[in-house]
Amino acid sequence: MKNTVLAALAAGFAALLPAAAHAEEHEEGAPKWSIAIHGGAGTLDPDRMTPQQRADYEAALQLALDAGAKVLAEGGTAMEAVQAAIIPMEDSPLFNAGRGAVFTWEGRNELDASIMDGRDRSAGSVTGVTTVRNPILLADRVRTDSPHVFLMGEGAEQFAAERGFEVTPPEYFATERRREALERLKAEALSALDVDHKFGTVGAVALDSQGNLAAGTSTGGMTGKRWGRIGDAPVIGAGTYADNRSCAVSATGWGEYFIRVGVAQEICTRLRYAVHVKALEAQLSVPWDENGPTYIVHASELAMGPEIFQEIADEVMAEVAELGGDGGVILVTPEGHALYSFNTTGMYRGRANSDGMNEVAIFGGEDGADSGNTPDH
Template sequence: MKTIILAAAAALFAFTSPLHAKAPAPEWSIAIHGGAGTLDPDRMTTEQRAAYEAALQNALDAGKAVLAEGGSAMDAVKAAILPLEDDPLFNAGRGAVFTWEGRNELDASIMDGRDRSAGAVTGVTTIKNPILLAEKVRTDSPHVFLMGEGAEQFASEQQLETAPPEWFATERRLESLERMKANALSAIDVDLKFGTVGAVALDQDGNLAAGTSTGGMTGKRWGRIGDAPVIGAGTYADNRACAVSATGWGEYFIRVGVAAEICSRIRMVRAQQAFKSGGEHREWLEREGYAQGIADAVMKEVKDLGGDGGVILVTPEGQALYSFNTTGMYRGRATSDGLNEVAIFGEGAAE
C-alpha cells in the first residue's frame, strides 16, 4: 500500500510540474469568439459576412502578434478583446445591447492560469473597455468582483478611459429593444444570438489566460447579471487544465458552472493519465480528443437543461478548440504551427 501511495504521489507531482515534451508544439495558441446563437447563412448578406470575418481576423491578429513576439497570454487576451469591444458589430462595449430602461450596462472578467488570480466587473456604464477594468480589479485591488458605481469609482482612481453614453449606443441595438417591447418578445427572439466576446490563450512560457466581455441580454431588468463576469461560469483559466471563455444564455451557464466544470474535468483526465504513464503523457494528450469530448459533454448538459451557447478553450498542449450547441458561433483560432481560421456557421457544434 505504501508503494502505491508513493507512486500516486509521484505521478501527481509530475502532473503539477512542467511537462517534459519531446516536441512542445505549438509554442502558443489562441482562440476568440464573438457570440453564438441561431445564425442562418441565408439571412446574412455577403457584405455582412465579410465584415464579421474581417473583424474576427483583426482581433485574432492582435492576439497572435502578442504571442508570436513572446508576450504573455494575459496580454494576448486583452489585445484580442479590445478591438471586439470597440466594434459595434458585437455586443460588448460599443454596440452593447440596451437594458429595459434604455441603458448600456457592461460586464467583463479575466483570469490568469498561473495563479488563478481573477478580476470581474458588472453593470458599468461609462468604461470604454470593460476588459481593462476587469484586469485592474485583478491586479490593483484586493477583490475579484466589483459592481456598478463602486466599479466606476475604482476605474476613476485607476485613470481608465471613459466614454459617454452615445459611444456605446447604436441604432441597431435600440431597434431591437423597441421591437422587443412592442411585440412582447423575449431577448432570444430579438437577438437570435448571444454577442458576448472573449479570448483564451497559451503563451510561449506555457501560461494560460481567459477573458470575456459583454453587454448582456436585450431588455435585461432588475440588475440582471449573466455568466460573462462570473468566474467559473463564463471565464476560467488554470495552467493545470485549460482556459475557457463562454458565450450563451447566462442563466444556464451559471447553473452548470460551465467554464470551471470543463477545466475540472480536463484536469481530472490529465491527472489520471499522468498516474497511468508516470508523467510521460503529453503525446497521449495531444493525440486523443479528450478536451473536445469534455467540452461537448458540458455543452450538451447546458442544452439538456434548455440553454444555448458555446465555448472556446485552449489546453496546455496548445489545442485551440470550440464547442457550441447552436447553429453557429462567431469564432477564430490560431497557433504557432500555422493554423489560422475564422468561421461563423456549422462545424464544431455539440449535439
C-alpha cells in the same frame, strides 16, 4: 501490498498533475503559442446573412485574432494577448460588448467583463459599468490593482476613475440596431432570445511561449435585462477560467445555464481529472517486482490528443443543452490545442498558432473541426 502501493501512487499522481498539464517544456512538435477567440454563439442561418454582413464579421474577427496573435508571436504574454484580441471586438458595433452592447429594459448599455491569469489564478471582474470604453481593461486593473476580484456598477466606475480611466459618454455605446431590438422586444412582448439570434459576448483564450494560459470575456448581457441581472461572462468559473494545470476557457451563451453548470471551471476540472486517470492507468501497466513497480510514470510524460479535450468540452456543453441552455466555449490547453464546442448552429470564432494556423469561421463545420453538438431543443 499491491493495493496499498497503488493507493499511494494514486495520491502521488494528484500532486503531479500540474506537471502533467503544464510541463516546463512543451511536448515535441506542439505549438509555441496558441490563441482562440469568439464573438458570440447562437441561431445563425447562412441564408439570412448577406455576403457583405458575412464579410464584415469575418473581417472583424480576423482583426481581433491578428491583434492577439501578434502579441504572442512577438513574445508577449497570454494576458496581454487576450486583452489585445478583445479590445477590437469591444470597439466594434458588430458585437454585444462595449460599443454595440444591447440595451437593458431601462434603455441603458451596462457592460460586464472578466479576465483570469492561469499562472496564479488571479482574476478580475466588473459588472454593470456604463462609462468605461473597454471593460476588459478595467477587469484586469481590478485583478492587479485592488484587493478584490469582482466590482459592480458605481463602485467599479469610481475605481476606474481613481485609476485614471477616461470617462466615456454612455451614448458612445448605443447603436440603432440594438435600440430597435429593445423596442421590438417591448412592443411585441418578446423574450431576449426572440430578438437576439446570437449571444454576441466576446472572448479570447491564449497560451504564450512561456507556457502560461489566460482567458477573458466581455459582454453587454441580454436585451431587455432587468433588476440588475448578471450573466456568466463576469463570473469566474462560469464564463471565464484559466489554470496552467489544465486549460483556459471563455464562454458565450445563455448565462443562467452556464452559471448553473459552472461551465468554464467544470471543463478545466474534468480535464485535470482526465490527466490523473490516464497517469494511473499507465502506472497500472508497469511491471512489478518484489519491491513494487519497476518504473514510476511521471505525468508529464503523457501526451493527450485534442480529441480527449474536445470530448470533455462537448460533454459539458451537452449538460447545458440538457438543462435548456444554448451557447458555446473556446478553450486552449497547455499542449497548444485551440478548440471550440457549441450547441448552437454557429459561433463567431477564430484561432491561430505558431505553426501557421490562422482561421476564422461562423457556422458549424466550416473550419473542419469537431465543433460540438448541434441543438436538439
